[in-house]
Amino acid sequence: MRHLMSPLDLSVEELDKLLDLANDIEKNPDKYAHACDGKKLATCFYEPSTRTRLSFEAAMLNLGGSVLGFASADSSSASKGESVSDTIRVISCYADICAIRHPKEGAALVASQKSLIPVINAGDGGHQHPTQTLTDLLTIRTLKGRLSDITIGLCGDLKFGRTVHSLINALIRYKNVKFVLISPEELRVPDYIREDVLRANNVEFEEVERLEDAMSKLDVLYMTRVQKERFFNEEDYVRLKDYYVLTKEKMQLAKEDMLVLHPLPRVNEISVEVDDDPRAAYFKQAQYGVYVRMALILTLLGLAE
Numbered sequence: 001m002r003h004l005m006s007p008l009d010l011s012v013e014e015l016d017k018l019l020d021l022a023n024d025i026e027k028n029p030d031k032y033a034h035a036c037d038g039k040k041l042a043t044c045f046y047e048p049s050t051r052t053r054l055s056f057e058a059a060m061l062n063l064g065g066s067v068l069g070f071a072s073a074d075s076s077s078a079s080k081g082e083s084v085s086d087t088i089r090v091i092s093c094y095a096d097i098c099a100i101r102h103p104k105e106g107a108a109l110v111a112s113q114k115s116l117i118p119v120i121n122a123g124d125g126g127h128q129h130p131t132q133t134l135t136d137l138l139t140i141r142t143l144k145g146r147l148s149d150i151t152i153g154l155c156g157d158l159k160f161g162r163t164v165h166s167l168i169n170a171l172i173r174y175k176n177v178k179f180v181l182i183s184p185e186e187l188r189v190p191d192y193i194r195e196d197v198l199r200a201n202n203v204e205f206e207e208v209e210r211l212e213d214a215m216s217k218l219d220v221l222y223m224t225r226v227q228k229e230r231f232f233n234e235e236d237y238v239r240l241k242d243y244y245v246l247t248k249e250k251m252q253l254a255k256e257d258m259l260v261l262h263p264l265p266r267v268n269e270i271s272v273e274v275d276d277d278p279r280a281a282y283f284k285q286a287q288y289g290v291y292v293r294m295a296l297i298l299t300l301l302g303l304a305e
């Protein structure tokens with residue numbers, strides 16, 4: 001039985017196959033409309049979500065399966081004090097596969113150790129978010145045609161942003177990927193990402209504070225929201241929340257074919273006027289999230305060809 005805790009749980013070859021499958025699903029949705037007939041997906045969300053939970057549910061429904069689950073800790077027995085381990089044991093009796101999101105780092109891993117069904121980490125605190133990374137990789141590969149030979153700027157909350165941590169982990173496996181890490185001093189990537197992931201693998205990267213300084217060299221700009229819920233005090237959040245705002249003017253500094261990605265939700269970090277720019281790919285990215293989750297469900301259930 002396979003789980004997905006980190007993007008590194010899939011080899012580069014497996015990942016390629018999964019992205020190929022997602023592209024095929026996009027082109028031939030009818031072929032997959034009954035692939036999961038009779039199967040159930042449980043979504044156990046202890047933290048707010050719109051895209052991740054609903055795209056998982058849409059993915060399973062598109063495959064002909066059904067969904068069950070809860071959308072907040074308050075509406076589950078967690079509010080009565082039940083442990084994640086006990087909850088997953090029980091969910092294993094009700095469903096064939098489970099996606100779990102939890103505010104604590106490592107919660108999905110704990111669940112996977114007690115589970116009788118495949119568990120997918122749908123975000124564990126400020127740690128990892130592997131299915132967002134699959135979405136990001138599919139978006140970049142489909143729209144740019146490659147995952148190697150790119151310079152990617154990651155901008156905003158690189159400290160708490162789990163999507164950033166997972167994406168860096170995944171992209172260092174491709175050739176000639178360069179990172180420009182754009183953040184205020186206080187929101188720089190955690191030391192383990194800088195040392196154990198980037199430096200240890202001899203990956204080229206630089207850390208800068210001004211978005212304007214990075215813009216012209218980027219093939220992909222990955223904007224992120226300042227992660228309000230992970231701050232220890234409101235004052236720091238308020239001071240940092242509008243540190244970066246991507247505007248039409250700043251887009252003029254970018255390459256003609258630079259892609260703008262964002263895992264969403266957006267707060268103020270991308271001005272709505274950028275939405276009409278052909279380089280803005282964040283809503284397309286949300287659509288790709290459904291195809292890639294369909295491919296992942298098929299793969300973990302052993303139903304992919």
Ligand code: NCD
Pocket residue numbers: 051052123129132162163224225263264265
């Ligand atoms: C991200 C998350 O939950 O980490 N959202 C998502 O899943 N698309 C990003 C965020 O909340 O800022």
